Amino acid sequence: MDFAELSKLTEKYQSNFDKAGTIDKALYSKYDVKRGLRDSDGRGVLTGLTEISDVSGFRIDGNERIPIPGELFYQGYDIKELVKGFHGNKHGFEETIFLLLFGELPTQKQLDEFMELLGILRPLPENFNRDIIMKQPSRNIMNVLQRCVLTLYSYDDNPDDISVEHVLAQSLSLIARFPVIAAYGYQSYRHRFLDSSLIIHRPKPQLSTAENILRLLRSDPTFTDLEAQVLDICLVIHAEHGGGNNSSFTTHVISTTGTDTYSTVAGSLGSLKGPRHGGANLKVQQMMADLKENVKDLENDKEIRQYLTKILNKQAFDRAGLIYGMGHAIYTLSDPRAEILKEYARRLSEAEGYIKEFELYDRVERIAKELIKKYRDVQKPVCANVDFFSGFVYSVLKIPVELFTPIFAISRIAGWSAHRIEELVNNGKIIRPAYKYVGTHREYKPIEDRG
Incomplete structure (x- = not known):
């Protein structure tokens, strides 16, 4: 049964939502509900603390909010200073991942070792592209990422281990593999739905994330230094933006349940996919x-x-x-x-x-x-x-629109991973805000008495 037929079968139930499910907007004011977890002036309600990043666009003077030039700090470092310090190289994103996860900028030796590790982790499991990505291509690459992340659970010998050591290993594996999954998902989409030739390049371990993305997407796997530098900066500035943005907050919410890394990241991807967030x-x-x-x-x-x-x-x-x-x-x-x-x-x-x-x-x-x-x-x-x-x-950069949000995910998983580990290290309570019931209480009627 396709969804057109299913919609016809469920059509008769849709009228129920004309009279039920819509809440009087005045009640939100009456009960001082922080819709969207925001105060009336748009500021987010304080729900957590983090050392990972600091985002500010105003300062508070008494009851007055005074606009200031925007500031973004990763682990205490000004994003503008970080970008300037990368000097247009092509591995600023790798330095950023290291900084977000471990709290310090890497030395040259540490960076070389870290890039080597990501290169080792980047290839997908044997036949994964053929069996998981190519056999069921999707028109939406974010869905490909979600499906593949959940499938990788089955390739982990101990997927439910939420010790910091194991979660770090899982996170680095996903960070390394996201560009490959997204690129192969797109190539499979082109082949199945656009009748284009199937082009599959292998990632090169010595290349940065930005360089590998450009290599994997192009039929001729070449690119200029400037192209790689610009894409690298795009990844750097999208990598993290505080714990309150929707997908990072989703990471915190799901992590507090004690569930596995793959389920958590799949939930964060679902959040980022939304047009009001990553789209x-x-x-x-x-x-x-x-x-x-x-x-x-x-x-x-x-x-x-x-x-x-x-x-x-x-x-x-x-x-x-x-x-x-x-x-x-x-x-x-x-x-x-x-x-x-x-x-x-x-x-x-x-x-x-x-x-x-x-x-x-x-x-x-x-x-x-x-x-x-x-x-x-x-x-x-x-x-x-x-x-x-x-x-x-x-x-x-000739990156297709189908990959705009997946590129965001390739970058932001660095921030999600840092927030997940921070949540686990601090062993916070399960996030459980309140909802007030504003419906009515009714007496049960046996089925024969329902007119």
């Missing part, structure tokens, strides 16, 4: 494509302003009233990740002949800030977030 850069790409179709002169500020105003008035694009890639839950004056990526986007676009496209993004960013300030009742300044530029960068 935001796809929306930016779609919005920009729609803009190009509807604006005649892409260098004309007036025409772009008119189009963006229509978006805000729910008259253009998806009619949601949102300029995607603008605004953030924490950042106000700036998103440091977006600032870093914008500079690398400029360099890449100049080298690859996309400077006009970059200038369009720059123009939209500037005008969008003006319009949101003018037409929206916002409590804080609005800045471009990292999603605004990441999709553009991936496109210039």
Whole structure:
């Protein structure tokens, strides 16, 4: 039975949700419910402590929230200083993984040993690609990642061991294998659904994560140093963003149950897959494509302003009233990740002949800030977030849109792993917030008395 038939069979039950399941919104205010675990001003409710990263976009002075330039620290190190310190090499992400997991930056000897370890761990189990990935390809590569992660449980001699030593080994194995799973999942998708030739390259142990991603995705497995450097920086700035973002919080929630690493990471992937979390850069790409179709002169500020105003008035694009890639839950004056990526986007676009496209993004960013300030009742300044530029960068790198969110996962599993280990080390209680019942109590009726 396919899902079209199933929908017909269940259609008669759908009307039940017209009268049941919808809660009066006034009740949320009455009971002071922190919807989305946020206060009324949008700040997250404090639910945990972490030493892994620090994210800030404002400071508190009494009862006043004062916007500041955005800051992001990994284990106490400013993300901008880290990126600057990598000097454009192609293994900044490996240094970042080491830092997030172990709390310190590696020495050269430690980095060499760590990269060698990741190279050893990267290949998939024998026949895994053939039996697990290629036999059941999916149109959504995030689902491929989830399925493969859960299947790898069966390849672990002691999968339910949640000692820190074993969880670290499991985490490093998944970190190393994510790029291979995503790339092979995409190649299988192309072969099955797009009738393209099946191209499978083996990862090279001496290459960095960024280099291997580019190698595995291209029919000609070559790339420039700049391409690898830019992708490496993308992985660095997406690797971690505090314990309160949805997928990292999911990691904490599931970890507190005492379940295994594979189940935990599969849950985190499910969170990241959502368009309101990891899929935001796809929306930016779609919005920009729609803009190009509807604006005649892409260098004309007036025409772009008119189009963006229509978006805000729910008259253009998806009619949601949102300029995607603008605004953030924490950042106000700036998103440091977006600032870093914008500079690398400029360099890449100049080298690859996309400077006009970059200038369009720059123009939209500037005008969008003006319009949101003018037409929206916002409590804080609005800045471009990292999603605004990441999709553009991936496109210039010839990374297909189907892999935009999986690339995010390849990076963010470093942060998830650090948070899982931190949760286990601190042996916290199972996370169990409260829900208030607002329905009615009724008397049971025997089935013969139900009209």
